[in-house]
Amino acid sequence: MNDETRAVLRCMLRDYADCAETVQEWFDAVADPRERVRAFAKQLEQDFKEDCCRPARRKDAGLVELLIAAAILRVDFVAIARRLIRRLGPRSARPAWELAGMAPSVN
Numbered sequence: 001m002n003d004e005t006r007a008v009l010r011c012m013l014r015d016y017a018d019c020a021e022t023v024q025e026w027f028d029a030v031a032d033p034r035e036r037v038r039a040f041a042k043q044l045e046q047d048f049k050e051d052c053c054r055p056a057r058r059k060d061a062g063l064v065e066l067l068i069a070a071a072i073l074r075v076d077f078v079a080i081a082r083r084l085i086r087r088l089g090p091r092s093a094r095p096a097w098e099l100a101g102m103a104p105s106v107n
Helices: 003-015 019-029 033-052 061-073 077-088
Strands: none
Touching (some): 033 077
């Protein structure tokens, strides 16, 4: 996971109190796990772009907007969606190895 993705994930877990509710809404709306991750990631990216790319009232607003847009291009929203769903979704949706506190098999 790159730095930009890690920063967005940390921000979402720390600053967005409704994140768990949003994940639950995606569980209720989309039954297929792969489609859920894909659709959730697409929505996260769209929402994040709308929230973060508003023009600021600063002299260097153009530069700031370009830097933010460049950083957002590096964010892996699929990884964020996957992590949020795994962390905040129902326990029954998590793999058995994760519930047992183990790592997945590398074989």
